[in-house]
Amino acid sequence: MGGKWALVLLGSSAVLLVPWMVVLAMTLPGSAQVDNWPLAWIGLDVLMAAGCAATALLGLRADPRARLTASATASAAVLDAWFDITTAGTGAPLAEALLCAVAEAALAGACVHFALATDRHRRPAVGTKPSPLR
Template sequence: MILTDEQIAALTAAERRELILRLTPDPGGLPSLRTIERIRKWRTALMLVCVAALIPWTVYLAVTLPSHYVARNWVATWVGFDILLLTMLALTAVAGWKRKQLVFPTAFASGVLLICDAWFDVMTSQRGGDLTQALLSAFLVELPLAFILIAGPLRLLRHLAVRHGFIHPHMQLWRMSIPIPDLYPDRKLPPRD
């Protein structure tokens, strides 16, 4: 039996989602739910440890770092950073051109690198023309491009989530859960601690 467009349109979001999952072949090779939960817990714990360690470290740096410092490898640092940024932007362009999902992480990473570039350009510039150029570059080029590179994939991710029935069309992306149980429709996810 083939459903008509009208029958599909009459389905609820939950029914459409169930239909999509039933029509999508099992990807195979996925870790067990128990492994997924264990990895999630360990990664969450690692991030919390990093946050806890970074707070006193940041206070320590604020108190102990000199206000003026002559850096070694200055040229290699900036050229290396720009090569990394160039690589990520090129990967984003290729992934976008070929309509590959790799565009999600590369665009997001490129946007973050542009924000970092703007921050360090402004903060390390000498007053006067150097600082003016850094500010103009940050506000006219780097930050707007970073916004496009971060917001675009997030909007596309939300569109895909709505299209595949994972979220309601009016739900915000940050409220969307990772649909792990849907990968294993016949298994139950262990309760969260």
């Protein structure tokens, strides 16, 4: 029963976000002065690195939770690519952002592939509990 309410909440949130996006599109300025800009970008890369490391470590232990970290890492890579492209200037900065986006898309694709892979022949690592994610 609890899962059904979570799905209703998610669906409602999707619907309610549409008018919010319209408000943002009509009211946000075209540019803004941003404090802590390097920290924001470095933080996103730290998040991706941590996701890659967690996925690798869990995956090497045959821990099914690696699929969860792979999914989260794919999301972070897509977000990074989106912000790289949408905040880049024209010319060389945009070309660099597009090149980075290709690498981030490859990372996201690898993570999604891993997260969706079904390898039922591997047993959980010693000391781990079976997971309902399998």
